[in-house]
Amino acid sequence: xxxxxxxxxxxxxxxxxxxxxxxxxxxxxxxxxxxxxxxxxxxxxxxxxxxxxxxxxxxxxxxxxxxxxxxxxxxxxxxxxxxxxxxxxxxxxxxxxxxxxxxxxxxxxxxxxxxxxxxxxxxxxxxxxxxxxxxxxxxxxxxx
Amino acid sequence: xxxxxxxxxxxxxxxxxxxxxxxxxxxxxxxxxxxxxxxxxxxxxxxxxxxxxxxxxxxxxxxxxxxxxxxxxxxxxxxxxxxxxxxxxxxxxxxxxxxxxxxxxxxxxxxxxxxxxxxxxxxxxxxxxxxxxxxxxxxxxxxxxxxxxxxxxxxxxxxxxxxxxxxxxxxxxxxxxxxxxxxxxxxxxxxxxxxxxxxxxxxxxxxxxxxxxxxxxxxxxxxxxxxxxxxxxxxxxxxxxxxxxxxxxxxxxxxxxxxxxxxxxxxxxxxxxxxxxxxxxxxxxxxxxxxxxxxxxxxxxxxxxxxxxxxxxxxxxxxxxxxxxxxxxxxxxxxxxxxxxxxxxxxxxxxxxxxxxxxxxxxxxxxxxxxxxxxxxxxxxxxxxxxxxxxxxxxxxxxxxxxxxxxxxxxxxxxxxxxxxxxxxxxxxxxxxxxxxxxxxxxxxxxxxxxxxxxxxxxxxxxxxxxxxxxxxxxxxxxxxxxxxxxxxxxxxxxxxxxxxxxxxxxxxxxxxxxxxxxxxxxxxxxxxxxxxxxxxxxxxxxxxxxxxxxxxxxxxxxxxxxxxxxxxxxxxxxxxxxxxxxxxxxxxxxxxxxxxxxxxxxxxxxxxxxxxxxxxxxxxxxxxxxxxxxxxxxxxxxxxxxxxxxxxxxxxxxx
Numbered sequence: 050x051x052x053x054x055x056x057x058x059x060x061x062x063x064x065x066x067x068x069x070x071x072x073x074x075x076x077x078x079x080x081x082x083x084x085x086x087x088x089x090x091x092x093x094x095x096x097x098x099x100x101x102x103x104x105x106x107x108x109x110x111x112x113x114x115x116x117x118x119x120x121x122x123x124x125x126x127x128x129x130x131x132x133x134x135x136x137x138x139x140x141x142x143x144x145x146x147x148x149x150x151x152x153x154x155x156x157x158x159x160x161x162x163x164x165x166x167x168x169x170x171x172x173x174x175x176x177x178x179x180x181x182x183x184x185x186x187x188x189x190x191x192x193x
Numbered sequence: 194x195x196x197x198x199x200x201x202x203x204x205x206x207x208x209x210x211x212x213x214x215x216x217x218x219x220x221x222x223x224x225x226x227x228x229x230x231x232x233x234x235x236x237x238x239x240x241x242x243x244x245x246x247x248x249x250x251x252x253x254x255x256x257x258x259x260x261x262x263x264x265x266x267x268x269x270x271x272x273x274x275x276x277x278x279x280x281x282x283x284x285x286x287x288x289x290x291x292x293x294x295x296x297x298x299x300x301x302x303x304x305x306x307x308x309x310x311x312x313x314x315x316x317x318x319x320x321x322x323x324x325x326x327x328x329x330x331x332x333x334x335x336x337x338x339x340x341x342x343x344x345x346x347x348x349x350x351x352x353x354x355x356x357x358x359x360x361x362x363x364x365x366x367x368x369x370x371x372x373x374x375x376x377x378x379x380x381x382x383x384x385x386x387x388x389x390x391x392x393x394x395x396x397x398x399x400x401x402x403x404x405x406x407x408x409x410x411x412x413x414x415x416x417x418x419x420x421x422x423x424x425x426x427x428x429x430x431x432x433x434x435x436x437x438x439x440x441x442x443x444x445x446x447x448x449x450x451x452x453x454x455x456x457x458x459x460x461x462x463x464x465x466x467x468x469x470x471x472x473x474x475x476x477x478x479x480x481x482x483x484x485x486x487x488x489x490x491x492x493x494x495x496x497x498x499x500x501x502x503x504x505x506x507x508x509x510x511x512x513x514x515x516x517x518x519x520x521x522x523x524x525x526x527x528x529x530x531x532x533x534x535x536x537x538x539x540x541x542x543x544x545x546x547x548x549x550x551x552x553x554x555x556x557x558x559x560x561x562x563x564x565x566x567x568x569x570x571x572x573x574x575x576x577x578x579x580x581x582x583x584x585x586x587x588x589x590x591x592x593x594x595x596x597x598x599x600x601x602x603x604x605x606x607x608x609x610x611x612x613x614x615x616x617x618x619x620x621x622x623x624x625x626x627x628x629x630x631x632x633x634x635x636x637x638x639x640x641x642x643x644x645x646x647x648x649x650x651x652x653x654x655x656x657x658x659x660x661x662x663x664x665x666x667x668x669x670x671x672x673x674x675x676x677x678x679x680x681x682x683x684x685x686x687x688x689x690x691x692x693x694x695x696x697x698x699x700x701x702x703x704x705x706x707x708x709x710x711x712x713x714x715x716x717x718x719x720x721x722x723x724x725x726x727x728x729x730x731x732x733x734x735x736x737x738x739x740x741x742x743x744x745x746x747x748x749x750x751x752x753x754x755x756x757x758x759x760x761x762x763x764x765x766x767x768x769x770x771x772x773x774x775x776x777x778x779x780x781x782x783x784x785x786x787x788x789x790x791x792x793x794x795x796x797x798x799x800x801x802x803x804x805x806x807x808x809x810x811x812x813x814x815x816x817x818x819x820x821x822x823x824x825x826x827x828x829x830x831x832x833x834x835x836x837x838x839x840x841x842x843x844x845x846x847x848x849x
Contacts (some may be wrong), residue, residue: 064644115619143640146683146692167643168672169680173303 054108054184058085059092059124060142061116063163067170069142071110071177081108081184089119093127096134107137109183112159114143122153127157136190138183201484208476211540227454233453238441240425247438250428252388253437257430260377261344262360267299268344268375269364274564275367279310286312289377295384297358300376306335308376317378319353325376331360337376338362346431349381349403357381357408359433381408384839398423400438413442435818467613497782502600504533510534513595522581522602526575535598540572540781571600579604627689638682681794684809688793691739691816701737703773707764710744721750721760728765730773733841735821740841741816744775746810747837751777754803772838781831791815814839 059076060066064179066085067136073083084107086092089113092110100106110128114121125141128134138160143150145163154162243825268284271277286299290313298317298605301310306325309318325331338345347360361377385401393692395809396414401409418425423440502519506512515530523530523538530537571581582601587594614625649671657665707727709720716727744764751762755777763776782790782797789795796808814837821841829835 062640062644062646065640068644068647068651144643165643167545167646167676169647172647 055080055105056081056083057092057095057107058083058118059108059110059121060085060113061087062113065113068124068169068172069176072173073180074175087117087126089116089121092124093119096128096131108189110137110139111142112139114141114145114154122157124160125154125157138187138189140183141180155169196650201480205375205477205480205583208480209473212469212472212476215472216465219465219468220462223465224414225456226461227458230454230457238422239424240443242397242422242439243426246424246426248439249385249388249399249437250426251619252431253429254382256293256295256384260289260296263293264299264361264363264375265288265344266569267367269374270300271365271375272367276372283309283312286310293431294387295379295381296377297352297354297356297380297383300378301373302335302362308330309373318352320378323353334360334362338364339371342366346433348433349406349408352378352380354378354380357406358384359403380812381539385409385411393614396442396444398438398440398442401436402436403433416440416443417623419484451831479782487615500601500712502602504535504538504598506535506596506598507595508594510536519600522573522600523571529574531748535741537598538571540570540578554780568603571602571682580607599795626695627693630689639679642675642679642682646672646679649675681807682792684807684813688809688812688816691813691820694736694739694820697736698734699737701733701735701740703733703740706737706741707744710741711750713745717749718752721755723755723760723762725762727762730764730766733821735841739817739820743839747775748838750810750837751775751779751835753806754798755779767838770838771838774836774838776834776836778834780828780831781833782835783831784829787827791825 058066059070060069070083070085073081082105088093092112095104096107098101098104098159112121112125116124121141121143128137128139135158139158140161140163141154141159142163142165144165151162161179163175166175196655207697253809258815267282270285271282272280274713275707290296291300298320300308300317300320303309307321308323308325311320312828314321318523325335328350330350334345334347334478342364347362347411349359352358356519358380359376361379363375363377365372365374365828381403382403388598396417399409400412400418401406419440423436423637424652425436426434426487428433437798463736496514497517499518501517502522503514504512504519505514512530512533512535515525515527520527521529525537548607568580570578572578580603582603584599586598586599587596589595649668653660653665653668658670680756707730710725711725717723748762748764752760758777759778764775765774765776766772767774780798786797791799791811791813791814793814794808798807815825818839818841823839823841825837826837
C-alpha cells in the first residue's frame with residue numbers, strides 16, 4: 050500500500066537523478082511513483098497546485114541543496130513555512146558535508162540530512178534504508 | 194644643554210654670603226665714619242676750647258699789668274702827697290674799682306698790717322680794721338712786699354668778704370718811712386667774668402685753679418673735666434701758678450655731637466641694609482634669569498629636536514612659535530611662518546573653513562579638538578598636500594590664551610596603511626577564492642566524480658557478463674581510483690576548513706580527549722595489535738574536536754608506519770620539553786624529512802607496504818597545532834621509533 054505514495058525528487062543533475070531513481074527501483078521491491086523536478090522553482094510549482102489523483106501530494110521529498118536558480122535551502126524554507134506542505138518529510142540529499150549546511154537544514158525543518166555517497170553500493174544501501182524507514186517504520190500523516 | 198641646578202644653588206649661596214659680608218662692611222664703614230665725625234667734632238670742640246683758653250689767658254695776663262700799674266700810680270701818688278686825705282684817695286680808689294672789674298676793693302693797710310681804708314665800703318665791711326697778719330699767706334706776701342719795696346701778689350686766698358681771690362700789696366715808703374700798703378683785692382670770679390664775655394664761655398665749663406685749689410668754677414653739675422674735648426693750660430703770673438681748665442658743656446656737645454650723627458649713622462646702616470637686600474634680590478633675580486634663560490635654551494633645544502612638529506598659536510590663530518620639525522614638515526622657514534595665520538599650513542581649499550572651524554572649536558572650548566589627536570590634511574610650501582596627525586592643547590600665559598599644536602607627518606604611515614589595507618584586501622579576496630575553491634572541490638568536483646563512479650557501477654551491473662573478467666577488473670579499478678580521488682578532495686576540503694576555522698577556546702581535558710580517540714580506535718588498535726600507554730596529561734585551552742583529531746592523526750600515524758611485532762604508542766607530557774609527546778616504536782623518520790613529513794599528500798613510504806593513506810594526517814596535525822598557536826616537531830631514530838612533540842601555546846615551546 051505504501052507503494053502508491055509519491056516520491057518527489059528535486060535534483061538538477063541527470064546523473065544523480067538516474068542513480069537515485071535506479072536505487073529506488075532496484076530489485077523491483079518498490080514501485081512508488083517518482084516525480085522529478087529539475088530545479089527549485091519547478092518543485093514549488095508542483096507543490097503549489099491542488100492535489101488531485103493525477104497530481105498527488107508527495108509522501109516524501111528528496112531535496113538537493115545546490116540547485117540552479119532557486120536554492121535548495123530556500124525551497125526547504127518555503128515548504129516548511131507553508132502550512133499544507135509542512136508535514137511532508139524532507140530528506141536533504143546533497144554533496145556537502147559542511148557542518149553549517151547540516152545545521153542550517155535542520156534549523157529550517159529538514160527531517161533527514163544525507164550526504165550523497167560516492168560509492169554506488171553506499172547509495173543503494175542508503176536509499177534502501179530510506180525506503181525501509183520512511184515507508185515501513187515511520188508513521189506519516191494521512192494525505193489530504 | 195644641562196643646567197646644574199645644584200651648582201647654581203651653591204653660587205646663589207655664595208652670592209648671598211658675599212652680599213651679607215658687603216652689608217656688614219658697609220655698616221662697619223658707616224660706624225667708622227660716624228666715629229670719625231664724632232672724633233673730628235670732639236677735636237673741633239677741643240680746638241675751640243684751646244682757642245678760648247688762650248684767649249682767657251691772654252686777657253688775664255694782659256689785664257693785670259694795667260691794674261697793677263694803676264695801683265702803683267696810686268701808691269706813687271700817696272708817696273708824693275705824703276699821705277693824702279681819705280676823701281681824695283677814696284675818689285681815686287673808687288675810680289679804679291669802677292674801671293677794673295676784677296678789682297673788688299682797694300684798701301690802705303697801715304704799717305701794723307691793719308686795714309684802715311676800704312673802697313668801696315659796701316660789701317667789704319668785714320675788711321675794715323682787719324689785721325692781715327692773721328693768715329700766713331697774706332703775711333708772707335706783705336712781708337715780701339715790705340722787704341722788696343715792690344708790689345707783691347699773694348697766693349690765692351679766701352677773701353674775708355667772701356669768695357676767692359688774691360691780693361696785690363704795694364708797699365708805701367715816704368722818704369724811707371714805711372707807711373703801710375696799698376692793697377688791691379682781686380676777686381677771681383669778678384675778674385674772670387670781666388675778662389670773658391658771657392656768651393663766649395656760656396657753652397663751656399670753666400675752672401680756674403691756682404696753687405692746687407679751685408679759684409673759679411663755672412661747671413655744670415656732675416660734669417668732669419674731659420681731656421678729649423677740653424683743654425687745660427697752666428701759666429705763671431707774678432710768681433703765682435695758674436691753671437685754666439676749659440671743656441664744653443653738655444649742651445655744647447649735644448649741639449655739635451647732635452642727633453645728626455646718629456641720624457647719619459642710622460641712615461648709613463639703613464641704606465647699607467637696603468642696598469644689601471636690593472643686591473640680594475638683584476642677584477637672586479639674575480640667578481633666576483640665568484636659570485630660566487638656560488632652561489629656555491634647553492626647552493628650545495628640546496622643542497627644536499622633537500621629532501614631532503610643534504606650533505604655538507594665539508587665540509586668533511596667529512603663529513607665535515614653530516620648531517624645526519614643523520619647519521621641515523611644512524617647508525616654511527621660521528621667519529616666514531611666525532606672525533602668519535596657521536591656515537597657511539592647510540590646503541587652500543580647506544583654509545577658510547578649517548581656519549574658522551578650528552577657531553570656533555578652540556574658542557567654544559570644544560573638547561573634541563583639544564587634547565585629542567586627529568587626522569587632518571596639511572599643505573607644504575611646495576603645494577603638496579599630505580596627511581598629518583594634529584593634537585592640540587590649550588594653555589594660558591599672563592591671561593592670554595594660546596594653543597599648542599603637535600603635528601606629525603604621517604604620509605608614510607598612511608601610505609603603509611594603505612598598502613597594508615590593500616594587502617589585507619587581497620588576502621581576504623584570496624581567502625575567499627580559497628573558500629570558493631573548497632566549495633568547488635566539495636560540490637562541483639565531487640559531483641562528476643560521483644557520476645563517473647555511479648555509471649561505472651551501473652555498467653558493471655548491466656554488462657558484467659559482456660565485459661568479462663578483465664573488463665570488470667578495469668571497472669573496479671575505475672571505481673577504486675574514483676573513491677581515492679574523492680578521499681583526496683575531502684582531505685583538501687578538511688584542510689582548508691581547518692585554516693578558516695575560528696579558534697574556540699574552551700578548557701579541554703586532554704586525558705578525556707585521548708580516551709575518546711582510543712575508544713574510536715579500539716577496533717583498529719586490536720586489528721593492528723597496538724598497545725597504547727597513556728600517562729596523565731595537563732588540561733589545555735582549545736578546540737576539543739580538533740585536539741582529538743590531532744591525537745587521532747598522531748596515534749594512527751604511529752602504528753600505521755610500524756613493522757614491530759608488538760606495536761606500542763606512548764602518550765605523555767614531556768616536562769623537560771614542556772610539550773605533549775606521542776611516541777611510537779615504528780620505522781622512524783629520517784631527519785632529512787623534518788619539514789617534508791608535514792606536507793599535504795606527501796607520503797614517505799609506499800601504499801603497498803603500509804596500507805592506504807592520503808598522506809594528509811600529519812599535515813592536519815600540524816595545522817591543528819598551529820591553529821592553537823603551538824609548534825610540532827619530531828625526534829626520531831630510524832628503525833626504532835619516532836616521538837612527535839607538540840605544544841599548544843608559544844610560551845610552552847622549547848624545541849630543537
